Amino acid sequence: MARENWQGEHLLRRAAFGPSATDLNRFDETPLSSVVDFLVEYQRQPDDVDSRIGRSDHVSVTTRGGQFSPNTNIEDARQRWLFRMVHSERPLQEKMALFWHNHFATAYSKVAGFAGGLQATKMMAGQIELFRQHALGNFRTLLMEVARDPAMVVWLDGRTNFRARPQENFAREIMELFTWGVGHYTEQDVYAAARVFTGWNLQRVPANGNNNDPATSYEFFYNANQHDTSAKTFTFPIYSDGGRTIPARSAADGMQDGIDFITALARHPETARRLARKLWNFFVTDLRPADPEFVEGVASEYLRNTEMKPVVRYILRSHWFNDPDVWFTRYCWPVEFVVRAIREVGWAGFSVDAARTPLTNMGQTLFEPPDVAGWELGPGWFSTGTMLARMNFAATLAANQRFNLARATAGSRVTPEQLLDFFLFERLTPAPFELGPYRELLSYVNTAPWTGSDAQVNAKAAGLARLVVGSSEYQFV
Amino acid sequence: MAQISRREFLRDGVAAFTVSFTAPAFLSDIALAQGARSRNLVVVYLSGGNDALNTVVPYQDLFYFSRRPAIAVPAGQVLQIGSDSSRKALGLHPRLTGLHTMFNEGRLAVVQRTGYPNSSRSHFQGTDIWGTANPDTTSGLGWLGRYLDTLPGPVDTLSGWNATRETPRALVARTVAVPAIPDARTYSLASPNGGVEAQNERLAATRIASHVPVDRPHLSFVNGSIRGALDTLDRVGSVNSYVPTVTYPNNGFAQALRTVAASIVRGIGTRVFWVQTGGFDTHAGQGNAGGGAYATLMATFSNGLLAFYTDLRNQGLLNDTLILQFSEFGRRITENGSQGTDHGAAGVMMAIGGAVRGGIYGTAASLDPNPANATLENGGADVRHETDFRAVYARVLDGWLGADSVAILGGNFRQGVPAII
Numbered sequence: 090m091a092r093e094n095w096q097g098e099h100l101l102r103r104a105a106f107g108p109s110a111t112d113l114n115r116f117d118e119t120p121l122s123s124v125v126d127f128l129v130e131y132q133r134q135p136d137d138v139d140s141r142i143g144r145s146d147h148v149s150v151t152t153r154g155g156q157f158s159p160n161t162n163i164e165d166a167r168q169r170w171l172f173r174m175v176h177s178e179r180p181l182q183e184k185m186a187l188f189w190h191n192h193f194a195t196a197y198s199k200v201a202g203f204a205g206g207l208q209a210t211k212m213m214a215g216q217i218e219l220f221r222q223h224a225l226g227n228f229r230t231l232l233m234e235v236a237r238d239p240a241m242v243v244w245l246d247g248r249t250n251f252r253a254r255p256q257e258n259f260a261r262e263i264m265e266l267f268t269w270g271v272g273h274y275t276e277q278d279v280y281a282a283a284r285v286f287t288g289w290n291l292q293r294v295p296a297n298g299n300n301n302d303p304a305t306s307y308e309f310f311y312n313a314n315q316h317d318t319s320a321k322t323f324t325f326p327i328y329s330d331g332g333r334t335i336p337a338r339s340a341a342d343g344m345q346d347g348i349d350f351i352t353a354l355a356r357h358p359e360t361a362r363r364l365a366r367k368l369w370n371f372f373v374t375d376l377r378p379a380d381p382e383f384v385e386g387v388a389s390e391y392l393r394n395t396e397m398k399p400v401v402r403y404i405l406r407s408h409w410f411n412d413p414d415v416w417f418t419r420y421c422w423p424v425e426f427v428v429r430a431i432r433e434v435g436w437a438g439f440s441v442d443a444a445r446t447p448l449t450n451m452g453q454t455l456f457e458p459p460d461v462a463g464w465e466l467g468p469g470w471f472s473t474g475t476m477l478a479r480m481n482f483a484a485t486l487a488a489n490q491r492f493n494l495a496r497a498t499a500g501s502r503v504t505p506e507q508l509l510d511f512f513l514f515e516r517l518t519p520a521p522f523e524l525g526p527y528r529e530l531l532s533y534v535n536t537a538p539w540t541g542s543d544a545q546v547n548a549k550a551a552g553l554a555r556l557v558v559g560s561s562e563y564q565f566v
Numbered sequence: 567m568a569q570i571s572r573r574e575f576l577r578d579g580v581a582a583f584t585v586s587f588t589a590p591a592f593l594s595d596i597a598l599a600q601g602a603r604s605r606n607l608v609v610v611y612l613s614g615g616n617d618a619l620n621t622v623v624p625y626q627d628l629f630y631f632s633r634r635p636a637i638a639v640p641a642g643q644v645l646q647i648g649s650d651s652s653r654k655a656l657g658l659h660p661r662l663t664g665l666h667t668m669f670n671e672g673r674l675a676v677v678q679r680t681g682y683p684n685s686s687r688s689h690f691q692g693t694d695i696w697g698t699a700n701p702d703t704t705s706g707l708g709w710l711g712r713y714l715d716t717l718p719g720p721v722d723t724l725s726g727w728n729a730t731r732e733t734p735r736a737l738v739a740r741t742v743a744v745p746a747i748p749d750a751r752t753y754s755l756a757s758p759n760g761g762v763e764a765q766n767e768r769l770a771a772t773r774i775a776s777h778v779p780v781d782r783p784h785l786s787f788v789n790g791s792i793r794g795a796l797d798t799l800d801r802v803g804s805v806n807s808y809v810p811t812v813t814y815p816n817n818g819f820a821q822a823l824r825t826v827a828a829s830i831v832r833g834i835g836t837r838v839f840w841v842q843t844g845g846f847d848t849h850a851g852q853g854n855a856g857g858g859a860y861a862t863l864m865a866t867f868s869n870g871l872l873a874f875y876t877d878l879r880n881q882g883l884l885n886d887t888l889i890l891q892f893s894e895f896g897r898r899i900t901e902n903g904s905q906g907t908d909h910g911a912a913g914v915m916m917a918i919g920g921a922v923r924g925g926i927y928g929t930a931a932s933l934d935p936n937p938a939n940a941t942l943e944n945g946g947a948d949v950r951h952e953t954d955f956r957a958v959y960a961r962v963l964d965g966w967l968g969a970d971s972v973a974i975l976g977g978n979f980r981q982g983v984p985a986i987i
Contacts, residue, residue: 254903472746488758
């Protein structure tokens, strides 16, 4: 499984969570376009990953008394998602779900403050399921579903958006963050949009006639009584004939206001461009702004019918994506870092639960983005504190996998160079090291005369895994 | 697929070189030279857009009550602090008992109606504008970063201390990557090995991160974080043994302040600290009659600061410390239908410390929604700013940090500067 398929490896780091040993073998002779198809047409792969939770040849999860409950316990929900990212046969679906989680950033804690931990976990798990379901689906549909998503209705206060007192939170963010961004609308547009969504609420559906029954859940509810039925005029066109006014409608038909508004936002060329720029940073590079040609190319692909699958396929096949100059030029998100490290260093006997606190220290707690704008990406992930957390996670994982790593070096321990090359070119996939740091790694192995004894290999194998995974070369995908 | 030999992928290292590094030293000379036992600035950011009108309450303005029927703080509950120069009676939120003490001791300055023209209603733009101190720019260096850049080089890594995980815009500097230390107790280095082997590994990590990769500035940037972490571990670790003179509340904000107090007492050389507390985006459920969610926010804010203030005073360091509080915007005057308030314009800033000239600065708005009311904007919906926030920054830079505010702020904001210090 030596690393010689750099282009394929690049694709698997960006559109998946890094190549596993199995991936490197099975895609060895596969044309790149077929690997793109494998990733993009993920519905062809089995969706059986949840059924593998608990299998001994997979990464573990940790339960705290009782059953593993990813739909009602937030810690278990986090573990389940990490497990899926490590082992799913549909990695691009999980990767896009992560992209949408950042795009429609909703935090568990506020939802829990309203509905309690159990219901909030249900709602948040449901929202992530929505992102999976529409991972490469239609953006307009996704936007519509998000606007009706119970967790979102709590998160951006739609539940208190009443006719007499419109609530601007969701109205502002759907324009500023979910679609076309600041600069294309006015404060008056925000006020009008708030009225569009009056009455978009949620309600509790008691199970067995009991609000406290665990099967009780929340669902979207359009409260016609609270809908502002008057006309809403915007400074930009809502309708394809250029009309800027959503007409006055009866309360019963009032949801159509929001449908018209969401459709207009989803189909707007500025929304297309903003998504294109975000996808550039996600898939191509975040070292420089998107090439204008890329933005226009992606935007016109998107504007055909707001479908995401052709958009992502277009990107993965584009020359921008496949240019060797962009290999290892995207700052690795903490979750990507952890998942890739587990996939590469090893997982036998390791629980994803051990990654939860480190992830918080790295600045990315799943289901808990810092605010509705999502995480601060790119260089924003890196500070001394978060980098320390990455190095320390590398140490934890390397210590845990010490004996597995030592065993794996069986044929590569005659010289220190062999041992180092095993980590740099077979086991792990860092960006290339220059000769200077390469020699530093070598002198680390050589601090005492090399004998290749078990004791020496046990120490140096774990030490090298820690040093490589904790190096700047490993912080890019 | 294109096949490239792995050997070709080992980068040519001809042009590579190594920057010098020194072993981290406790209380390094640089730290001593640059700041130990010198003035500290502690910035406290209330994240989310603090509702200034419920922090400093104009409790005799009838429009305050008519426009906030549910969330107004009853006049009988406010902690009175007197009147401003326009004779507007003001009171602190009832949970700001700690701040009230500081006010009565003449150590709290309240600067009303701070902001800037065409105030952004976006959290993200707004926060960045307060960070860059330039309403036209939301990216690039921050105002405190530009201050750190003026310190004599090499600037000590610990000249700034950020107690949150992400680096705030305000602390983005050219010459130094300000370390993020949310919790000094977890700011330590782990190794899969022990003893000498762990030492070897730390040394190797330091050496590897000291190489400057050719044509890959993004790797150098991450290497800077690694070096910053390794360089500061021992000094940061030294604050963990600090025993405060008071008990700090058990929440993130107060514990961050406890760590800040420790590093001030230990004199490890930090000039600027950044602490923040969130939850101020109170669109809903702010609470009524001085209670509820907003009251909890106020209590967290005030109780944490009181512990910090008292601890520093007991240590004889209050005169060396200036606390500066801000938020990215104030909130809408009229409450919304969910006992909350939407994004507004001008807010309130505060300064606390031994050298602060306590009192009320600036004048309160009249909350009369009459469009002719010049103290409001946005059709009478929001409070219009009276003092440019950069004037307060200028005062802090010139009068406290001994810097040149004109150079750092890119303009002269010294006119109309409130004389808070």
